[in-house]
Amino acid sequence: MVYLPTILFSMGEGAVIPLIPVIAANMGADVAAAALVASALVIGQLCGNLPAGWAVARIGERFTMVIAGVISMIAVVGMVLAPVIAVFAASVFLLGFCAAAFGLARHAFMTTRVPLEFRARSLSLLGGSFRLGIFVGPFVTAALLQVFGDEHAATWFFLGCLVVMVLLVLFGPDPEKTSPPVVNHSPLAEDSGEAVSGSIPTFERVGIFRTMWRFRGVLRRLGLAAASLSAVRSARQVVLPLWGVSLGLDAQTIALVVGVSGAIDFALFYASGQVMDRFGRLWAAMPAMVLMGTGFLVLSVTHDGEAAVLWFGMLAAVLGVGNGLSSGILLTLGADVAPAQDPAPFLGSWRTLTDAGGAAAPLIVSGVTAIASLSVASAVVGVIGLLGAAGFIRWIPRFSPRRSPGD
Numbered sequence: 001m002v003y004l005p006t007i008l009f010s011m012g013e014g015a016v017i018p019l020i021p022v023i024a025a026n027m028g029a030d031v032a033a034a035a036l037v038a039s040a041l042v043i044g045q046l047c048g049n050l051p052a053g054w055a056v057a058r059i060g061e062r063f064t065m066v067i068a069g070v071i072s073m074i075a076v077v078g079m080v081l082a083p084v085i086a087v088f089a090a091s092v093f094l095l096g097f098c099a100a101a102f103g104l105a106r107h108a109f110m111t112t113r114v115p116l117e118f119r120a121r122s123l124s125l126l127g128g129s130f131r132l133g134i135f136v137g138p139f140v141t142a143a144l145l146q147v148f149g150d151e152h153a154a155t156w157f158f159l160g161c162l163v164v165m166v167l168l169v170l171f172g173p174d175p176e177k178t179s180p181p182v183v184n185h186s187p188l189a190e191d192s193g194e195a196v197s198g199s200i201p202t203f204e205r206v207g208i209f210r211t212m213w214r215f216r217g218v219l220r221r222l223g224l225a226a227a228s229l230s231a232v233r234s235a236r237q238v239v240l241p242l243w244g245v246s247l248g249l250d251a252q253t254i255a256l257v258v259g260v261s262g263a264i265d266f267a268l269f270y271a272s273g274q275v276m277d278r279f280g281r282l283w284a285a286m287p288a289m290v291l292m293g294t295g296f297l298v299l300s301v302t303h304d305g306e307a308a309v310l311w312f313g314m315l316a317a318v319l320g321v322g323n324g325l326s327s328g329i330l331l332t333l334g335a336d337v338a339p340a341q342d343p344a345p346f347l348g349s350w351r352t353l354t355d356a357g358g359a360a361a362p363l364i365v366s367g368v369t370a371i372a373s374l375s376v377a378s379a380v381v382g383v384i385g386l387l388g389a390a391g392f393i394r395w396i397p398r399f400s401p402r403r404s405p406g407d
Contacts, residue, residue: 002109005065006129008165009072009102012158013095014137015144016079017041018258019151020092021241022251026151027085031242032370037089038238039362044096045103046355052101053348061105062169068101069166076159080152103130104351108344111335117277119335120284124273124328128266131327135266138259145252211345218337219353222395226330226350227357228388229285232292233326234358235381236261236319238365239296239374243312246303246374257313261320268324275325276332282396285333286389288326293385295319300379330354337399 024037055064075098078091106126114122137154144153212219240261244254275284295318302311334350335343361381368377 002106003125003129005165005169006102006106006126007132008161008168009069009099010130010133011137011140012076012133012161013099014134014262015141015154016076016095016137016158017134017237018138018241018255019141019154019251021238021245022254023079023151024085024088025245027082027088029085031246031374032366033085034245035238035242035362035366035369037085037092038241039359039366040089040092041096041099042234042355042358042362044093044098045100046096046352046359047093048097048100049104049348049352049355051348052104053345053351055101056105056108056344056348057342061109064101064105065169066166068098068105069162069169072098072102073159073162073166076155076162080155100351100355104344104347107331107334107347107351110331111338111343111347114335120276120281120328120332121270121273123331123335124269124276127272127328127331128269131262131266131269131324135259135262138255138262142252142255142259145255151251212349215337215346215349218399219349222333222337222399223350223353225388225391225395226333226354228384228391229289229326229330229357230354231357231361231364232289232296232381232385232388233323235296235361235365235384236292236323238362239299239378239381240312240316240319242365242369242374243299243303243378247308247312249309257316260313261316261323264317264320265324265327268321269327272325272327272329273332276329280396281329281333281336282392284325284327285329285392285396288322288324288329289385289389289392290322291325292319292322293382293389295322296378296382296385298382300375300382303373303375333396333399 020038020041021034024034025031029037052064052068055067072095075091075094078094079088082088082091107123110119110123110126140157141154144157145151147153240258241254244257249257272284272288295315298318299311299315302308302315305311334347334354338346338350361384364380365374365377368380
């Protein structure tokens with residue numbers, strides 16, 4: 001009941017994501033416009049985080065997930081039946097909005113119920129559940145395309161996953177009742193957001209915007225570094241399908257390349273949690289950012305070469321390794337700095353900031369592609385990745401919980 005709904009949701013989403021730019025292109029969009037339509041997913045997530053934080057804090061994780069699942073069904077039907085590209089983009093936006101509510105509900109649940117000593121491994125398992133769906137989804141898409149020859153078959157598959165997920169959450173055991181909260185002391189206690197010892201001195205529930213102001217220090221420092229990671233991840237989801245389209249590959253081949261990248265990503269998710277719990281958060285975040293930043297920079301110079309398709313496959317694998325090494329890091333860092341008793345409003349703010357990076361990246365890719373080329377856009381994403389690595393080196397040691405000498 002903790003991980004299976006996540007797998008179902010992400011598997012359906014993973015089946016649809018690689019085809020969003022393809023469907024947009026088939027509806028008449030050029031490469032830049034297709035990137036803009038794909039960005040509607042992360043923009044929807046960005047807009048959904050603050051309302052999701054409010055909903056989880058007041059109606060609980062379970063009903064938030066059910067409501068998000070039902071609205072997601074409406075969004076998926078809209079994607080299938082969209083008569084024009086504007087309706088399709090609006091449906092993608094609504095799907096992202098619901099994905100934010102679903103993700104925050106699970107994040108808040110794990111934050112309050114997992115002890116600090118193995119928090120990273122548990123949240124990496126949660127991240128791995130998402131990655132399992134991203135891994136399996138594109139292969140399901142490739143099989144559906146082979147059988148039906150219609151990109152919309154993947155969206156119908158997503159609808160089936162949503163139906164099963166909602167029924168499971170609605171009628172299965174409620175983990176909020178079977179798993180009592182544990183006491184995890186937050187490293188932040190002052191309105192300034194500075195890293196200090198101790199816990200939050202009051203358990204009074206505060207609003208979303210007051211929470212954002214209270215923790216403005218950590219949000220503008222560590223949060224911005226985390227946003228850069230989200231940006232690189234989001235750019236990977238957009239650049240790889242667009243790169244395949246620009247190389248003239250068909251939808252099935254693109255789905256397979258993205259699926260292999262997701263498989264490598266998924267294979268490394270638990271190793272990331274082990275590294276974070278044993279050696280610290282920095283030793284997962286920094287190598288991942290360096291690897292992905294370098295991968296995008298190398299990709300940017302391969303488009304017109306003789307072995308462009310081979311480079312595309314190889315660097316998609318490299319980006320999968322980098323993303324796998326960062327599995328769970330945004331969830332873990334958010335849990336590390338969230339107030340222990342009522343984390344949902346802070347996590348709404350944290351996820352809004354990180355998703356802002358994710359929402360900005362496709363817009364950057366679209367804008368740079370329209371002005372220059374997709375290769376230049378890839379290079380820009382690579383630079384963002386390397387700058388984010390520097391930010392993690394600076395701020396993770398300050399805000400991440402210190403391990404005692406005996407650990």
